[in-house]
Structures are given as C-alpha cells and as structure tokens.
Amino acid sequence: MATVPACWARRGFGTRRAEMPALCRDCCEALPADAARCACGGRRLLRHPELFTLTVAHVDCDAFYASVEKRDRPELLARPVIVGGGRRGVVAACCYIARTRGVRSAMPMFKALAACPDAVVIKPEMAKYVAAGRQVRSLMQDLTPLVQPLSIDEAVLDLRGTEALHRAPPAIVLARFARAVEREVGVTVSIGLAPNRLLAKLTAERDKPRGFAVLGQGEAAGWLAPQPVGVLPGIGPALERRLGAVGITRLGQLAALPPLEAARRLGEEGPLLAARARGEDARPVDPARETKSISAETTFESDLAAQAALEARLWPLCEKLARRLGEQGFAAGGVVLKLKTAAFATRTRTVRLAIPTRLPETLFAATRPLLADAADGTAFRLIGIGAQPLAPAAEADRGDLADPEAPRRAARWAAVETLRARFGAAAVLQGRSLPPKGG
C-alpha cells in the first residue's frame, strides 16, 4: 500500500476510488473497485485501502440483552425496550430507540423512565442471553481459533492466516459472519476491523449499530490525534483530569510525549499510554485469556502497617473497583485482597460472596476481615483489591432474606455515580473517605 500522509488517507485521498478494494455487506462479495452499488442491489458497501489486508476484528453485539428480547418478542421491535429494573433498579441494557431518548446502561431505572416513560421494561433473563452469547461465540470460532471473549457479547478475533481456509480475505469472512449472526441468532453485531486490538476496539465503536468500520495502519495516528484522551481504554475520569491539569486533552498530545517524559509525568504506565495514543498495541489475541478479574491497587508514599491506616486506603479502592465493575458490566463473585510487604513479598487473601456485588460498601465489608487477618504489624507498600471470580452484572446485589436492602443500596450507588459523572468525583463523598478529624 502506498504510504500517504495520514490526514489524506483519512479522507480517502491518495488512493483513487478505482484502486480502493471494496465489498458488499449484503451479499458479502468483493466488488469491482469502481462499482457504485452492488449487483445484488445492496448499498451497504465498504471501501478501504487496507480492506483485504487487515486481520484483527473487534465484534460487539448491539444492545445485546435488549436485542435478544426484541428477537423473542417481535411486537416490541418498534418500541423502546429497557432490560433491567425489577429489584436492582438500574438499566442493564437498552435498545437504540430507548437510547435516542437519553436512556443509558447503568442508569437508575427511575431516571430512565423519566426520560422514556413509554419504555417496555423487561426483567433480565440471564440464561437466555448466555445461550445467545454462546451461539455467537460458536459462530466466531468457526472463523478462527483465535477468539478472545471479552464479555458475554463481545470478543476480539484474529483472522490472520485464514484466507486459504475460507477462500476469502478476513473482511469478507466477517461480513458473512455478521449476516450469519443476524440469520441464526437474530441479533445484530458491530465490527471494527483494524491492524491491532486497540484500534479494532475503538473502530467498532464508530459505526454502531449493525456497523462495520475499518481503520488502517496508515490512518490510525491521524484519526487518533484529535480524539479526547478519555476514549483510550485505560484512561478513566481520574487520569483524564490529571492529564487535563498538565494541558493534555487530545491523544495527539499524549502520543507526542517521549517515553521518559511520559514516565515522568504519568508514572510507570506513561510510556505505554503514549504508545497506545499512537495506535500501537502489541497485545496478541489470546483465546485462553478471558477477563478473569478486575482489580484496583495503590502504592503508598511511605509504608503502612496499622490496620486503620490500611483500611483508609482500602475504601477508595473499593469505590474504584465498583466503578470498574460497573463500566465493564461485571460483578464480583468473590474478593481478593492483595498486600505487598516492604520487602516486596505478596500476600493474598480471598473470600467468596454469597451474592455477587458491585457495591463499594459490600466489597469493603467482605475485605475488611481479610485485612484484619493479614495486617499483623508488617509494613506494607501496596494494597490492592480484585474481583474474582467475575459474575454477570445482572446477578449482583439482588438482596435476599438476610439483606433485603441490597437493591436499594445498589440504586443509591448508581444515583451517586450519576451525580459524580455530572458534577465531578467530589460532588458526593462518603464520610469514610474524608481524612480523620484534625488529620
């Protein structure tokens, strides 16, 4: 492929239409380069200079739970559908009609219904979604052994080396796959095709729902540069604010940081983030590596030994972990406490939870006895908390006879998070996170 300045490539310059590979997403055939429409009548044409050379695809089902429900109840097709509510009180998934009214995942149900009063609210039926998710996964595994599931309805695939087997390049194989999912499972997917995992993930977001977006190596840096830093996985609201404080708001600025400078300003992860901002990602697609745990940890400025001091550091981590669980659509089925001693020895303690949770106070209550057990006067340099095993979000905080208030606490946490998202992290604080009196 001829190299052209990224900003040109982005607009399709540098490659004349006549040279640009194309395919029809409806009949899944390669097209003559200059075709204006497909012979099958399809108008969903895909053109890209690197179309037939890219191999890494990120596949994400569109509004998955809601789509499965609409599949099973076609009379709801034209109605806004929200899956969730019931005892948990938050939106687990919402269809695109509901999204146009402002409904979002993880929104408290009362807010969702205020935004969209005519929504059909359906209680989640995990077994059904798991079954549909498996079907989609098995269709993926027909394409390549390199399928790495990221969640129930999301995976990254590497189709490198499959062209001979399928007698077609990955782009065509993926277009056929999207049609197969629609036909056999009855839901739609969005695909991002790119040179690596990071770009594939970002690309999949560009053309939702029922999308197929392509991002080539040549245009990646140029496309990333003007994006806000927050789009990059790994940059949460906290880091985003820290970057903003030093004047870095766009990925292009982050990409330009030399490694040493990045490390100095952003810590250990800095050089990696700068590389990501340039669109570089060497992570392989690893079928064995499903998301198995989500965690949060912090290193102290000076070693801590006292239980109270360690607990004070544990609380913000519980909040952070709860937030990450929420963002990634999981709950904690158990908790791992990790401590690193001043001598760099790692101690871990684990406990299973009777009911999975995504609430900071429940995580804290479960971890506290583990900390009491581990904190024997040893000086520690690091504390961390992880969710393991992960459980589906829909099973979290349902409450039971011994804890009927759990759904209300879940709704309260969701409401607090909504406030924080709007007014900043300091808008609502737990008394526990404030420094002690006189401290």
Added chain:
Amino acid sequence: MKITVERAVLLKALAHVQSVVERRNTIPILANVLLAAQDGTLRLTATDMEIAVVEEISGVQITRPGRTTAPAATLYEIVRKLPEGAKVELDHAGGDAALKLRAGRFNTDLSVLPVEDFPAMTDGKLPFGFALPAGQLRELIDRTRFAISTEETRYYLNGIFLHATDSAGAPVLRAVATDGHRLARIEEPLPEGAAGMPGVIIPRKTVNEVRKLAEETQDEIAIRLSETKIRFEIGTVHLTSKLIDGTFPEYDRVIPRGNDKILRVSKKEFAEAVGRVAAISSERSRPVKLSIDRNHLLLSASSAEQGQAQEELDADVVQYESSPLEIGFQARYLNDITDQIADQVEFRFADGSAPTVVTDSAKPEALYVLMPMRV
C-alpha cells in the same frame, strides 16, 4: 493424681467433652482434656477457645488428688474400647511424667501437657438466667438450625439468633436463623427470667454441641447469658460459649404478611413426591416446580442430561382455592422444612417470584420463609 473410675462413667463424660475438641489443632494443648481430681469428684474440661465444656463426675475413688491434661481423642478411643464393666485407673506422678492408664491387664502411657498451659475460659458475669425444658430447647434448635448460614462474609448469620420479644401481645422467646435463601423462626412462651435479655447469636458449633447434650435429658436446662457469653447447664455438664459479635438482620421485615394464596398439602405425600421428582437431577440447586391449580398440585423437575420427572397430587391430599400459580424451590430447602412438619404443610404464596411462607398447620408458632427460584 491417682484415681479409679467406672469405665462407663468415664466414657460418658469423655464423650461429652471431647466432641468440642477440634480434630485438627494448631495449638497442641487444645487437643487435650483437663482432668482434675479432688474431694471425690473428677472434673473434665475441654475447650476450643470459643466453647468450654466442663463435666463433673462424682463417686470417683481418689487415691491421690491432682490435675493433668491428656490427649482427648486418644483417651476417649482407649476408654471406648475397654471391656464393659472395667475399672479404669488413671495415675499421674506429676510434672512431665506420663499418665498411666490401667484397666485389667491393659495399660498405656499417655504423654501429658502442663496444666498451666490449659486456657481458662472465664464465664464473666452472666446477668440473665432462665430455664427451658429440654424438649423445648430441642425444638428451638431443630426447627431453626438447618437454616444457619455457612457463609464467611456474613458471619452474623452463622448461628441462631435467640431473643425475647412480643408475639401477638404475648412475650415470647424466639429463635431465628437464615442463610438468605430461607428463614426459620420459632417461638416459645417467654420463660421466667428471660425478660430484658439481650438478643444473642449462638454459633453453629455451640448449637450442635448443645443439641447433642440435650438429647440425653428430659430435665430443665438452665441457661445463663450476657451480651458476649452463654452458658448451658445440662445435667452434670456445663457448656460455656462465646457469642457471635454482630448484628442479626432485621428479619421481621422480610416475613411476608399479605400472602393470601394458601396451599395445604399432606406432608408425607408432598415430601416423598419432592424427593422422587428431584432425584432426576444430581445438581442440588435445580428447582422443583410446583404448578398449582384448584385442589391439584403438579410437581416437576428437569435436568438437561437426565430428562424430566413429574408427579401429581390430587384433592385427597391437596387443598387450594386461589388462582393458578407456578413457583419453583430448591428440593433440599423444601425437605429441610417439611422434615420439621408433622402432618400438614401450609404454604402461603404471593406470586411465583415472591418469598413464600411455610408453616405446620398444627403448629403456627414455627414459621419458615422460602425464596423461590426461577423455573
């Protein structure tokens, strides 16, 4: 210390105290029983630091008073295997000397640990005291202990919550246990002396030990307690236990009041049908589905691997007048409850997904709440 005692008397006492000793012990002294002979009585003590059991036996022939500690499990095993009617002689010269046990032509040397190492568990002040007939205590335990949770994180559910309260205007002593999936509640008339007692959570192991000890007697059992400890005096055995330091959930608000769909079914037929239908699945958490219609109950269960099973119960054993209902429960939870019911089980449903109340039609003072499963 040198004493002679009847094998049967010693065996019974050892059986009482040794069961509190943990099989795997990291602290060696906790594997031992403390033997103290003085003034014609032999006092045996065993503890796991949470529970201490003390038994005094009289009519012991004491040649030389004294105290020592010996491995509880080994001593118990040996005494158990001695012939009936044997006279057992225990002889300890003092200090590090072995404890010599002789019976007939059998003799053994048991290694001892210093008496000073044996942890003393003080009762502290136990300001509240009352007595319960052994039968009543057994009922309180039997009807609740199956619902005790084993969950680590909610340690305050790992026992029976015993407290004084009012029920329909009458003062009662109430026992409650829950693991979140089911809740068991039973009450007895409040015994004299229990008024004003704090609500206490009695740990599972204590409950099980007390239940074993209560099996053997028909007498009254004296109970004394404070906010942190409880003591049961059962015949010649005194068991003192720490209590769980936690707050039991406000269980009252999860007991449904308005459930109005009432199913009455004969216990025997129901429990047996549940057992048969549930046998189709080896997975313990599989639900048994109850499909209820006017005076008709269909029980069914299915398993992806094994197939499905169903059984019908008709008007001769089923009474139901409300609108048709489908609801699922874990088979074991149903059986745990029906095990406590004599003749007729009464279910009170709200709908197929809400907590259900179960009672014994003849014994309304015991009440169970069961969370349904999705079927």
